[in-house]
Amino acid sequence: MLTIKRLGIDDAYVLIAGARAKAQEIDVPMCIAITDESGNLIAFERMNGGKVTAITLAIDKSFTAIGIRKGTHLLGDANQPGQPAHGISSALGGRMVAIGGGLPVFAGEEVVGGIGVSSGSPAQDLSVAEAAVQAFAASQGK
C-alpha cells in the first residue's frame, strides 16, 4: 500500500497568491493552474486580462510538470529537432506542453503537485511559476 503526499486546497491558494504577486510585479495578467500529483486540477485563476488560449495551456503545463517531474522548459529542450524526444509535444492529444511555465511542486524528494502559468512569454511564465514555488517553500518553512 502506498501513502501519497498531495497539495491541499490551502496549499494551492498559497501557490496562486505567489504567482499572482509576481504577475502583478511584471505586469502580465496570467492564467494560473494548480494540479495535484496525479495531474488533476485543484485550483485555477485567470487574472483579468489573462488569455483565453492560455487556460488549457496553464492546466496542461501543470499536468506535464507533475508527469515529467521537472519544469516544462526542460521538456522544451528535449522536444527540439535532433533530440530523441522530438515531437513529444504532440503526445496525449497535445497535452504534453514542451514550453516553459510548468513546474512540479516538491515536498522533500516527493512531487506533491504542479503549477502551470501561461499568457506571457515562456520566460515570463516560468518566472511567475518559480515565484509561486518559492512562496510555497517559504510557507512550508514556517
Next chain:
Amino acid sequence: MLTIKRLGIDDAYVLIAGARAKAQEIDVPMCIAITDESGNLIAFERMNGGKVTAITLAIDKSFTAIGIRKGTHLLGDANQPGQPAHGISSALGGRMVAIGGGLPVFAGEEVVGGIGVSSGSPAQDLSVAEAAVQAFAASQGK
C-alpha cells in the same frame, strides 16, 4: 459593435466563497467552476475531498448554463425520454451537461457568467450553486 458585461476575477471569488460556505454547511466537499459569459474558465476550486470526475463536470455545467441561459437541471427535464431534446447530453462531445448544479449568473437581464458545482447529488450541487448566486447578488446590492 456590441458591449458585453463579464464577471471579473473578484466576482468569481465571491461566487466561490458563497459556494464553499454552503458546501461546508451541508458537509459535501465540492468542485466549483466559474466561467465567463462566453464559457471560458475564470476560476476553479476543488475542495479537499472533491471528486476527480467532478472537475470537468463542474466546468461543463457552468459552460452549459451560460449557453442555455438557465439552470442545467432544466436541461435535464428537456433531456428526458419522450422530450424533444432527449439526447442533448451527448452534444458538443458531451459538454452539454443536463444535470443540476449549473446556473447562469445575471447582472440585470444579462448573463455575465456561470457557475458549475459537482461532487454531491444533483440537488446538493444545485443548492450550492444557488447559494453562490445569492452571495454574488448580495455583494452587488452593496
Next chain:
Amino acid sequence: MLTIKRLGIDDAYVLIAGARAKAQEIDVPMCIAITDESGNLIAFERMNGGKVTAITLAIDKSFTAIGIRKGTHLLGDANQPGQPAHGISSALGGRMVAIGGGLPVFAGEEVVGGIGVSSGSPAQDLSVAEAAVQAFAASQGK
C-alpha cells in the same frame, strides 16, 4: 464516375437569409449553419444574441441532416428509449444530433446540402430551418 450536385455559396446565403428572416419574425436570434452534401461547412451566421453552445449544435444538425437525408427531429423519434436507434445521439463523438432544427436541402430527389439551426426550442429551430428551405425552393423556381 459520379456527378454530384452541391449548394454553392450563393445558395448558402439564400438559405441563411430565409432563416434569418424567420428568426427575426419569431424574435429568437439563432445560429444558422449551411453544409454541403458531404457535411462540410459552407457558411455560418450567429445572429447577435445567438447562443454560444448553439454554434456546434447548428453545424452538427446540418451534418446529421445530410447524413440521414431527413430532418433531425425524425432522428429524435428514433433515438427515444425502446426504439432500435436509441442512443444514436452519442455516435460520432456526439455529432449525431437527434433534436429538431436540422434539414436536408434537396434539388429534385438529390440532397445537395443541409441546414442546421439552434438557439431556440427544437420546434422554433425547426420552423426557422423550414423557412430557409422554403426560401431556397422559391429562389430555384425563378
Next chain:
Amino acid sequence: MLTIKRLGIDDAYVLIAGARAKAQEIDVPMCIAITDESGNLIAFERMNGGKVTAITLAIDKSFTAIGIRKGTHLLGDANQPGQPAHGISSALGGRMVAIGGGLPVFAGEEVVGGIGVSSGSPAQDLSVAEAAVQAFAASQGK
C-alpha cells in the same frame, strides 16, 4: 464586473466582404472565419473552391489570433525549431495554429474579435486577412 467590446454580426460581414474582395483579386477561393474576442464563431464563408481542410484551419486561426492578440504568423516564428515555444502548434488539441492567416481585430487597444483565412499559401492567407482588417478599419472611420 468587466465591460467588453465585441464584433457584431454586421461587423463580421464587413470583414468577410473585405476578405472575399481580396481573395477574388488574387484569384484564390478562401475559407474565411470570424470569431468574437472569446474565440467563439460569429460567421464563416467557404468561397466556391475553398478547401475542405481549410474550414477548421480558418476557424482555429481566428481563435488563435484572439488568444495571442497578434497575427498567427508571429506564433509561427515562435514555433520554429530552437525557439522557446517550439511545439506550441500541438497545444489545445492542435487548435493553436502557428501559420499565417489569422489576425486579431482591434477597436482602439482592445481585441474585439479575430479573422482566420485559409486555402492559399500562408502569405496569401495573411494578405487576405489584412485586407479584411483594413476594410473593417475603413468602415469604422466613417
